[in-house]
Amino acid sequence: MLIFAISDKGGTGRSVTGTNIAYRHALQGNDVCYLDFDFGSPTAGAIFSVSAVARGTRENGLHHYLRGECPLPRRVDVWTESDREGLRARPPGAGRLVLLPGSEGGGELSALTDEVVGRCVQLLGRLDEEFDLCVVDVSAGRSFTAELVLAATVRMPAIPFRWLVFHRWTRQHIIAADGLVTGADGLLDVGTRFGHDPEDLRDRIRFVRTAVLEPDAAELVGLRDEQRAWLSACDSELRELAGRHGVGRTAMLGKIPLDPVLQWREQLITDEDVLASKIANAETAAAFEDLAKKIVDDSAWEGL
């Protein structure tokens, strides 16, 4: 299964959520691979705490590979190469967790050629042979990278894939997320041009809300009544807006609550962060855990 993670805008928490989903899915006993296709800023290495590739790799990164500069991209085994104590041993029962870092200073793809698509097809096909799940972090917004994976998936009809669109719970983000999917040059538009069936593609896209502050959240206890009433009104307005834009509950796969830890530092939330040091909220870890299950649960992906 291939999962493409995309967001309407930067700063939505796409990478941090994608990496946490990959991590949780590996803990659930599956072999997982994370591909940093965010060529503009490949920072997945930092989230996995692998300092050697914190900002991508100088040699044999994904960007080098797609440009044909190396026969295979470099692989980083997170369980052995992470600098973080809590990640450096593979927990019993966990599957493999492998990061394919982007190229340091690679820059966005400047053109989409047949060779580049061919290399992408070859890479994804091979990874699908050995990993239960491949999470591909596609950069924010409309990009050649998004077109690349849309073109590649047309050529691999037998390999299942799904898209996750990450957006924050604000007016602008809801509208932008809808536009990214259904707008001109959006995923459906471009996908159809490359030969995807639009209805089939639509069924493979779900939304994930990030940094969500629920009106009844514990963080809001100290607020004045007026503030709480205003937040509640905003929230229902947004729900109505989301429904109108096809970003509502039915198309939503999950939501990640606002967590102070993720506001300060993009990192994996381990059970230790929740239980021992207590710096992260249990709800956040549970939300990642839940999403990691839902991405492969067919009942959550039935036609809309």
Added chain:
Amino acid sequence: MLVMGEVHTGLLQNSGEISESTCRQVLALMAGETVRVSRRPIVHALSPERLTGVDCALPTASRSRVRGVGTVMSRCAVTGGRVAQGSSYVRVVRSEADRRLPWSHYLARPGVVEVLGKAKAADLAEGFTGDSAPGGTGGACLNLGAVSGRFLDLVQASPLLDRRAPFKIPRTSLRWVAETGEPSIRFTLHTEQERTLRLTHPGPFTPAVVDLCEDLATHDWLLTSLLVIVERARIGGTQGAQAVARLAPAIDHLMHLWMPAARVEEWLTPFWESLERRPGFSRQWRSLVDRVRDQVAMNTLALLNATAEAGRR
């Protein structure tokens, strides 16, 4: 001087094993050339051979620049309708000329790479199989693994396969060097997926040596994959029924494929026998297979007990 090759082995991307006739179609890489199939003791299909032209540096341990020009010989194989391989090799010889000749010269010598200038066989052999060898990512010099990998991709991308493989499992690569001399064999495990083989055989090189390397690669992959499946089952760490369910793919798809030295010519079988003594491929395989069967038997007993208990109540 020497022969070097690389075999990539993986699980055929299909839900079940494929029939002999499908094997023939999947491996028909070139129109007009037939696929060779042997049926006993296990169905083994071999594609026609294809050439890739190369003009590049050869890997050396001393890092001295050695240029080689010629063609790489490649082919694909499917064993038991289940295990797929991409295999490439080159016979490295000294060139009689000191410059590159017209391509017709090299095309008349399929699978031969001619070395321009000075080169020592030991330096090349060490460069190809040593620790500093061109791994999967090395780009600058002759990378037979990249060629073999691409041939394996060709098989896996066949429209006749449904790509719904019963389990996910990595490919393995076996990089080998064969020379003529006093018989010896050395098989080394590097990372989880990389192996090297140094072989010295009496008499001149024949394609039978390639068969031996491919046979070894098949069995090493089987053993590696069974180990992975047994590890995933977490015997003792989870409930019996769950462990058995995780072992099922091995029973369904792998355990009947073990046929060591089935396609190895008589004069090369001593090499297999020496590997059977140490490290003992079949010994480890049998112990794993027994372990899987014992788990199934124990689980059956537990189920029978439970049924009897329920009947008595």
